[in-house]
Amino acid sequence: MLEHLSIPSSITQSHTPSTAIMIIDPVEMLKKTSALLPTATATASSLPTIVPDYPEDQFAEEDGKRTLWVVFIVMLISSAVFTGLSWRVPVVCTPTPWCFPS
Numbered sequence: 001m002l003e004h005l006s007i008p009s010s011i012t013q014s015h016t017p018s019t020a021i022m023i024i025d026p027v028e029m030l031k032k033t034s035a036l037l038p039t040a041t042a043t044a045s046s047l048p049t050i051v052p053d054y055p056e057d058q059f060a061e062e063d064g065k066r067t068l069w070v071v072f073i074v075m076l077i078s079s080a081v082f083t084g085l086s087w088r089v090p091v092v093c094t095p096t097p098w099c100f101p102s
Contacts, residue, residue: 060068
């Protein structure tokens with residue numbers, strides 16, 4: 001079934017369980033087989049012509065602007081609540097070079 005494939009002889013070497021299996025260096029395999037690397041060079045005439053599309057303009061409508069303001073207000077309120085709650089948490093300062101208790 002796989003007879004038509006070109007397998008390097010280093011892979012097809014027969015080995016028994018008592019012999020060591022040869023490890024193949026991938027760089028050396030790429031140097032030996034040129035079918036894996038493209039050898040043809042492209043010319044300017046073989047490049048496809050690309051026609052750009054016109055830019056699609058996107059604008060924020062009234063619903064989008066209202067949503068942004070609602071999110072802004074919610075974040076402002078949540079930041080104020082977090083600041084208020086964290087204001088009451090005592091900060092414990094251990095004697096370190098950057099924090100000296102008074």
